[in-house]
Amino acid sequence: MSETGRHEDVPEETLPGERETAHEGAVATAENPFADPGLPPHEHRAQDIDDRAARRSERTVALLFVVSMIATVAFIASYVAIPIEQNVYIWPLGHISALNFALGLTLGAALFCIGAGAVHWARTLMSDEEVADERHPIEAAPEVKAKVMADFAQGAKESQVGRRKLIRNTMFGALALVPLSGVVLLRDLGPLPGNKLRTTNWKKGVRLVNQSTNLPLRPEDIAVGSLTFAKPEGLEEDDEEFAEKIAKDALMLVRIQPQNIKDKHELSWSHEGIVAYSKICTHVGCPISLYEQQTHHVLCPCHQSTFDLSDGGRVIFGPAGHALPQLHITEKDGFLEAASGFEEPVGPSFWERG
Amino acid sequence: MSNETSATTTRRGQAPRGERIADWADGRLGIYSLAKSNMRKIFPDHWSFMLGEVALYSFIIIILTGVYLTLFFHPSMAEVTYHGSYVPMQGIRMTQAFESTLNISFDVRGGLLIRQIHHWAALVFLAAMMVHMMRVFFTGAFRKPREVNWLFGFLLLVLGMFTGFTGYSLPDDLLSGTGVRFIEGVILAMPLVGSYLQFFIFGGEFPGHDIIPRFFTVHVLLLPGIMLGLLVAHLILVFYHKHTQFPGAGKTNNNVVGMPLLPVYMAKAGGFFFLVFGVISVIAAVASINPVWAIGPYRPDQVSTGAQPDWYMGFAEGLVRVMPGWEWNFWGHTLNFGVLIPILIFPLVLVAIAVYPFIESWVKGDKREHHILDRPRNVPTRTGFGVAWLVAYFVMLIGGGNDLWATHFHLSINSITWFVRIAFFVGPVLAFIATKRICLGLQRRDKDKVLHGRESGIIKRLPHGEFIEVHEPLDQEQLHLLTQHEQPAPLELGPEVDENGVERKLSRSQKLRAKLSKAYYGEDNVIPKATAEEYKEITSGHGHH
Numbered sequence: 052m053s054e055t056g057r058h059e060d061v062p063e064e065t066l067p068g069e070r071e072t073a074h075e076g077a078v079a080t081a082e083n084p085f086a087d088p089g090l091p092p093h094e095h096r097a098q099d100i101d102d103r104a105a106r107r108s109e110r111t112v113a114l115l116f117v118v119s120m121i122a123t124v125a126f127i128a129s130y131v132a133i134p135i136e137q138n139v140y141i142w143p144l145g146h147i148s149a150l151n152f153a154l155g156l157t158l159g160a161a162l163f164c165i166g167a168g169a170v171h172w173a174r175t176l177m178s179d180e181e182v183a184d185e186r187h188p189i190e191a192a193p194e195v196k197a198k199v200m201a202d203f204a205q206g207a208k209e210s211q212v213g214r215r216k217l218i219r220n221t222m223f224g225a226l227a228l229v230p231l232s233g234v235v236l237l238r239d240l241g242p243l244p245g246n247k248l249r250t251t252n253w254k255k256g257v258r259l260v261n262q263s264t265n266l267p268l269r270p271e272d273i274a275v276g277s278l279t280f281a282k283p284e285g286l287e288e289d290d291e292e293f294a295e296k297i298a299k300d301a302l303m304l305v306r307i308q309p310q311n312i313k314d315k316h317e318l319s320w321s322h323e324g325i326v327a328y329s330k331i332c333t334h335v336g337c338p339i340s341l342y343e344q345q346t347h348h349v350l351c352p353c354h355q356s357t358f359d360l361s362d363g364g365r366v367i368f369g370p371a372g373h374a375l376p377q378l379h380i381t382e383k384d385g386f387l388e389a390a391s392g393f394e395e396p397v398g399p400s401f402w403e404r405g
Numbered sequence: 406m407s408n409e410t411s412a413t414t415t416r417r418g419q420a421p422r423g424e425r426i427a428d429w430a431d432g433r434l435g436i437y438s439l440a441k442s443n444m445r446k447i448f449p450d451h452w453s454f455m456l457g458e459v460a461l462y463s464f465i466i467i468i469l470t471g472v473y474l475t476l477f478f479h480p481s482m483a484e485v486t487y488h489g490s491y492v493p494m495q496g497i498r499m500t501q502a503f504e505s506t507l508n509i510s511f512d513v514r515g516g517l518l519i520r521q522i523h524h525w526a527a528l529v530f531l532a533a534m535m536v537h538m539m540r541v542f543f544t545g546a547f548r549k550p551r552e553v554n555w556l557f558g559f560l561l562l563v564l565g566m567f568t569g570f571t572g573y574s575l576p577d578d579l580l581s582g583t584g585v586r587f588i589e590g591v592i593l594a595m596p597l598v599g600s601y602l603q604f605f606i607f608g609g610e611f612p613g614h615d616i617i618p619r620f621f622t623v624h625v626l627l628l629p630g631i632m633l634g635l636l637v638a639h640l641i642l643v644f645y646h647k648h649t650q651f652p653g654a655g656k657t658n659n660n661v662v663g664m665p666l667l668p669v670y671m672a673k674a675g676g677f678f679f680l681v682f683g684v685i686s687v688i689a690a691v692a693s694i695n696p697v698w699a700i701g702p703y704r705p706d707q708v709s710t711g712a713q714p715d716w717y718m719g720f721a722e723g724l725v726r727v728m729p730g731w732e733w734n735f736w737g738h739t740l741n742f743g744v745l746i747p748i749l750i751f752p753l754v755l756v757a758i759a760v761y762p763f764i765e766s767w768v769k770g771d772k773r774e775h776h777i778l779d780r781p782r783n784v785p786t787r788t789g790f791g792v793a794w795l796v797a798y799f800v801m802l803i804g805g806g807n808d809l810w811a812t813h814f815h816l817s818i819n820s821i822t823w824f825v826r827i828a829f830f831v832g833p834v835l836a837f838i839a840t841k842r843i844c845l846g847l848q849r850r851d852k853d854k855v856l857h858g859r860e861s862g863i864i865k866r867l868p869h870g871e872f873i874e875v876h877e878p879l880d881q882e883q884l885h886l887l888t889q890h891e892q893p894a895p896l897e898l899g900p901e902v903d904e905n906g907v908e909r910k911l912s913r914s915q916k917l918r919a920k921l922s923k924a925y926y927g928e929d930n931v932i933p934k935a936t937a938e939e940y941k942e943i944t945s946g947h948g949h950h
Contacts, residue, residue: 084937147691170676170680173668183662241613289484352711370729400744
């Protein structure tokens, strides 16, 4: 121990785990009052000494197995007899599918009773005497290790891998390159992004169509205090790429008293106090759907990012990193239409967004 | 083959049929050698050893029910108009994935039950793995030689989370589609490669037509395949290492005390599978889960309120929800820290618990095998760390459900978010300190019990009027249990200068190691257990009370 000072590293024998402790493998002696008394004597259960108790256990186990059989028969009967569309009222669950309820309960009972029977059998009738097994160290004995090392050295020598460096290096090279084929094959998983993350279907002159009525929106359709959802004209539900398009184009409109619009730029892009914003949250792309009419705040129900629609769609709470993009709208022939496309990408941020 | 048959025919009547089959198998598979060491293998008994079994059995249940579901499920994003038997959805456009999920629920008899068993079993599976991991952690069962098995188990937990996520995304309902959109946002947030990865993974723009079929392959083949392999390896190692046991009379580091596999554990463990399956079936009968018909098909411009992932993803969800929306724009690029940081913290928190065994064994310099479990109180630093980790986890779980906390308890979502932000950092520290103190208190109580016996509840009045409580001495088993643990001295670095007066160089890692070692074994972190001398002095001296 006094040698410790000379070494830069601490020798292993001073480490706590390496020190022997007094109780390792202790035997009961008068010297040590805390010595291991050894396994306690086995205590007999009622079933071990009383044959009537044992037979009672036997009957219980058999009864459980019989109940299981009955439950399986009931399962099959329910499957055949109960129509799939039938609902029943079951307190306190309410109106639920009768078939699901019957099948689940009978299957559950059939399985549970097998389990309960087996466990009861094990606990009451099978021997419950605890026995000790020896453990052997996991690591091999030194001579085994020596044999393995010698075998390995011989194998390595016979392969000449250490001597013939050219073979070894070219083999490593080949093995390192060959997975590249697999990586290359992944290229056709999808197209390149191109400018698809930056563009939507909004452009100058595209009318705003009410999402729920499928009719072009007039300014008077937008009531104070309500949130209206819109899509670009010409985008229909049964279009080939409807989902991809609406995932970018979805719009929400609110009417705010022009004097309450705090952001000048927002005011200039509005029409009679009607402002149009992208519905797609700039955090991770959930559609925003909750509107607080007094404050003109909208909230994304996924992660609670909150935006102020009276102040340029600014983030006022939550994890979103930037304001909601606004769409410049105007009126033509009594209908609302886009005065231009979105000037910035909608939806969540990405590396090239800038 | 024909020779074999004739050979057995001649022996008919000599050996029973079962034995002849076993002989046949042994000649080809060597089953007798395998059975010799395993058939009567001893397993110790403790309720907490069943937690891993629950995980194992729910995994089997998931595979059985999952295979059934694949017979009816169409992992396709082709759009159809629903004309099935669920009236409220008729005429609505949806993907085939959603339509076939409705068919499983309303047209396949028992389909709803199997779907619900599958989903419930998945929740139970993840919960059981988590609690099992905590049992292993707090009792130190991860120590040598079981570190590798700890990692296998950890990988199973992580893979289980992602298998669960890809699984509940498959029906393509409004809720799960929102989860997939979240994944799209996360992928987009990756620096440099984000938008390319997104287009490759989704096969184009979100949502595209590829993500559900691709998730399907990952969910039913790739991840379960890896998990099955890990699970088998996990179980082989459990057999090979032999099970750990709690300390007690007759239990040493060199033996394993319990009952044999055949018949007791065959019956108990086999029966337990049926118990778990039965209970989950009953749950599926009475408690509806993921009622996609009430949620509706996914549309990127629609969402439901109270959107929540399954519970095991709630921790990651919490990190994402409470993160401030930091975003950097520079040189035409965007770094979305609001998404990136939570997505990095999420694996880091998980890895912290995964690497813990290696850190502990380095600090302790312990290279011995450990088969006797620790009582958590005897290792206050580890127990404190584990509780701190759990507190961080549950604080984030609160964050993941901040909207539900707000609506159910009429709280402001802002205050919940701020509470979670602060508690994520402060909570674990407080939990660590409190846990450690409780552990030390329990150690003191153990020492007290050893030296003075247990409180009997009998109050005695002495002749001079003093009241005392009679303490009963502990029996040998109890004395052994309360004193069997090791209390090594902390690592010492030795004097700062060597015998020649020259300053010794100590690497920073050695200094850290010594400091951490003090945190485990230092004076303030351990209550010296009762010694035989102390015990003898008290018990043999004046009349004890």
